[in-house]
Amino acid sequence: MPMLSDPSSKYLPYPSVPFAEGYTRQWPNKRTTTSPIWLSTDLRDGNQALVNPMSNTTKLELFRLLVKIGFKQIEVAYPAAGETEFQFVRDLIENDEVPDDVAIQIITPARPDLITKSIASLAGVKHGIIHLYNAVSPVFREVVFRNTKEQTIDLTINAVKLVKKLTEEETARSGARFTLNYCLETFSQTEPEFAVNLGNRVLAEWGKASPDAKVYFNLAATVECAPSNHYADMVEYFSNNINQRGSVLLSIHPHNDRGTGVAATELALLAGGDRVEGCLLGNGERTGNVDLITLALNLYSQGVSPGLDFSNLPEIVQVVCRCNESAVPVRYPYAGTLVFSAFAGTHQDAIKKGLDAQAARWEKVDITGEGKKYWAMPYIPIDPKDIGYGYENLIRVSSQSGKAGTAYVIKQTLQLDLPRRMQVSFYGVVQNECEKSGKEMSTALITNAFKQKYCLSSKPIGRLHLQSFDIVPLSPSSVTSSLESFESDGTSTPPEQGRDLIRFEGHISVDGRTRKIMGDGKGVHLALLDALRGDLDLEVDIGDSTKTVTYLEVNLPGSPTSKSGAGSVWGVGVSSDPTTSQCRAIISGINGLVGDKRFPRAKVVFTPRRDQSAQRSESWLRDFTFRAGHNVLHTPEHERSELIAASPI
Ligand SMILES: CC(=O)SCCNC(=O)CCNC(=O)[C@H](O)C(C)(C)COP(=O)(O)OP(=O)(O)OC[C@H]1O[C@@H](n2cnc3c(N)ncnc32)[C@H](O)[C@@H]1OP(=O)(O)O
Numbered sequence: 001m002p003m004l005s006d007p008s009s010k011y012l013p014y015p016s017v018p019f020a021e022g023y024t025r026q027w028p029n030k031r032t033t034t035s036p037i038w039l040s041t042d043l044r045d046g047n048q049a050l051v052n053p054m055s056n057t058t059k060l061e062l063f064r065l066l067v068k069i070g071f072k073q074i075e076v077a078y079p080a081a082g083e084t085e086f087q088f089v090r091d092l093i094e095n096d097e098v099p100d101d102v103a104i105q106i107i108t109p110a111r112p113d114l115i116t117k118s119i120a121s122l123a124g125v126k127h128g129i130i131h132l133y134n135a136v137s138p139v140f141r142e143v144v145f146r147n148t149k150e151q152t153i154d155l156t157i158n159a160v161k162l163v164k165k166l167t168e169e170e171t172a173r174s175g176a177r178f179t180l181n182y183c184l185e186t187f188s189q190t191e192p193e194f195a196v197n198l199g200n201r202v203l204a205e206w207g208k209a210s211p212d213a214k215v216y217f218n219l220a221a222t223v224e225c226a227p228s229n230h231y232a233d234m235v236e237y238f239s240n241n242i243n244q245r246g247s248v249l250l251s252i253h254p255h256n257d258r259g260t261g262v263a264a265t266e267l268a269l270l271a272g273g274d275r276v277e278g279c280l281l282g283n284g285e286r287t288g289n290v291d292l293i294t295l296a297l298n299l300y301s302q303g304v305s306p307g308l309d310f311s312n313l314p315e316i317v318q319v320v321c322r323c324n325e326s327a328v329p330v331r332y333p334y335a336g337t338l339v340f341s342a343f344a345g346t347h348q349d350a351i352k353k354g355l356d357a358q359a360a361r362w363e364k365v366d367i368t369g370e371g372k373k374y375w376a377m378p379y380i381p382i383d384p385k386d387i388g389y390g391y392e393n394l395i396r397v398s399s400q401s402g403k404a405g406t407a408y409v410i411k412q413t414l415q416l417d418l419p420r421r422m423q424v425s426f427y428g429v430v431q432n433e434c435e436k437s438g439k440e441m442s443t444a445l446i447t448n449a450f451k452q453k454y455c456l457s458s459k460p461i462g463r464l465h466l467q468s469f470d471i472v473p474l475s476p477s478s479v480t481s482s483l484e485s486f487e488s489d490g491t492s493t494p495p496e497q498g499r500d501l502i503r504f505e506g507h508i509s510v511d512g513r514t515r516k517i518m519g520d521g522k523g524v525h526l527a528l529l530d531a532l533r534g535d536l537d538l539e540v541d542i543g544d545s546t547k548t549v550t551y552l553e554v555n556l557p558g559s560p561t562s563k564s565g566a567g568s569v570w571g572v573g574v575s576s577d578p579t580t581s582q583c584r585a586i587i588s589g590i591n592g593l594v595g596d597k598r599f600p601r602a603k604v605v606f607t608p609r610r611d612q613s614a615q616r617s618e619s620w621l622r623d624f625t626f627r628a629g630h631n632v633l634h635t636p637e638h639e640r641s642e643l644i645a646a647s648p649i
């Protein structure tokens with residue numbers, strides 16, 4: 001039949017849930033503030049859907065992982081399926097694999113022979129949950145069992161009677177504790193009144209439900225056939241109408257046929273669900289059971305602890321995929337390898353700004369002790385570090401990226417905070433490469449391109465390579481450049497005559513051949529330019545107003561790394577002469593420190609920061625670090641401060 005034919009003659013819409021006239025649904029106004037009880041059915045519903053069901057060795061590995069994650073209820077087998085399944089339960093019990101606070105659940109259909117065998121597998125268990133199931137919706141009653149409603153009830157009640165008898169015998173023998181988990185298979189496709197009626201008959205037959213020994217009703221969306229709000233309505237109806245609600249626990253068992261298993265579960269929990277059955281990474285029949293990792297981390301990202309430990313999610317994913325012989329799509333919630341990577345330029349820009357803003361906000365909390373370090377990050381709903389990922393892949397660069405992403409990579413790898421206009425310029429280089437290759441630019445490729453472009457290497461990269469140089473003072477040596485005035489806006493042009501004349505003598509290789517160059521000027525850069533002009537016929541004009549600005553951030557030892565500047569003291573030096581600019585910045589910084597009671601006596605680390613926002617024509621210094629020793633700031637007898645230039649970054 002062609003796809004576009006009228007489906008209304010073929011498919012029936014979901015029926016309404018028979019709430020009383022005027023009834024106001026409760027679930028839409030609720031919030032989930034606590035974690036449900038979790039049951040992992042990886043070893044049963046997950047296992048039965050695998051191409052190659054797990055061996056008992058593999059099941060044991062997964063069982064141990066589930067225990068480690070923190071599951072307190074684990075469905076371990078369908079013991080009546082065969083000897084292997086039966087033996088798995090025996091091994092767990094006999095080898096003392098089950099911690100005292102963990103209950104193991106086994107599943108059995110409502111058939112006497114299979115119930116007997118299933119319960120026998122649990123001999124000696126501490127806490128066993130008997131998951132008894134039969135499908136109760138019209139199609140199953142009519143087609144699979146060929147039963148009326150009354151016959152369905154009889155089948156169920158007889159099974160409950162047998163479970164009660166066998167478990168009581170085992171309790172008398174070994175002291176084992178048992179819980180009945182009665183599953184209305186295909187609950188979400190069953191008439192709500194019939195489901196409640198059946199549930200009440202089960203309760204009456206069990207006869208011993210209490211707030212301390214609740215009967216579980218597993219309300220299965222065996223096949224997800226309707227939107228999530230319908231499942232929530234079904235659960236709320238059952239919750240409102242089942243007897244002895246305080247002695248009953250509602251379990252949610254959703255599948256994901258419509259791709260909304262997670263949403264259905266979240267709404268069903270609002271509607272009265274207390275417990276969730278599902279699998280890690282949503283393994284299971286057809287499109288899978290509901291994914292417990294997504295559910296738990298959705299809760300976590302709302303500030304509700306799920307009580308499950310996914311702090312090393314990559315490792316968990318790896319084990320689960322190996323055990324299930326399956327793979328996770330790269331965009332899978334939380335667990336996909338690309339979930340915490342942005343390629344798009346505007347996303348990257350927002351993330352980069354978000355990280356900086358958050359670092360400042362968190363630092364303020366550290367310093368003031370006020371407020372909370374809450375997570376508020378564009379495009380990233382959960383801190384990747386909380387679940388075992390780093391930030392190193394947050395930004396990946398392709399032809400869809402922009403300058404911010406590229407600058408982020410350079411900051412991460414080379415610790416260089418590029419000035420904005422340089423970001424734009426360098427991004428052109430990267431974009432060109434991306435468009436040429438049509439591929440992602442890896443971190444290594446970007447870093448390499450940066451080094452190539454700006455010749456950042458001790459080995460020759462460009463056509464010109466400076467091998468060595470000397471600065472020879474031509475006029476009497478004195479630091480007279482400090483005579484140059486600096487107005488508050490830093491834009492004044494330095495008087496040339498205020499500085500010493502120096503000679504630049506160097507060796508430069510040009511296309512691999514060494515050439516000697518020499519030039520004079522007031523300041524190193526002018527002398528170098530003179531040498532290039534004279535010896536190599538290279539005319540470069542960097543403008544009269546070219547200045548070097550040196551920023552020094554003096555971090556307070558013991559305070560967190562200062563990104564906002566709140567935990568540090570700053571110095572600034574501006575001059576057309578780089579050396580003078582550095583000297584001024586140091587003196588300026590020290591001035592800010594003297595008498596600052598917050599500052600300890602020794603070891604002051606100076607970290608220069610370059611101005612990113614300036615629109616002036618400037619030359620930019622390479623980063624370098626100074627360390628002041630010998631308590632220079634606080635002991636007047638050390639008048640000759642010892643400022644040691646440490647290695648360049
Ligand atoms: C929704 C779920 O995921 S439920 C879990 C499903 N998991 C499995 O089926 C995995 C393990 N299953 C098995 O190993 C086998 O199916 C067994 C051992 C349980 C039964 O095997 P068999 O006796 O060969 O029966 P078969 O597999 O054909 O099952 C169908 C029979 O059980 C009946 N049946 C099916 N479900 C139930 C139930 N919940 N309660 C009672 N009877 C049931 C069917 O009506 C059918 O009976 P019929 O033969 O009289 O028509």
Ligand SMILES: CC(C)C(=O)C(=O)O
Pocket residue numbers: 045133183185186218220221222223253255
């Ligand atoms: C037996 C039940 C719990 C089941 O697996 C289902 O309905 O999907």
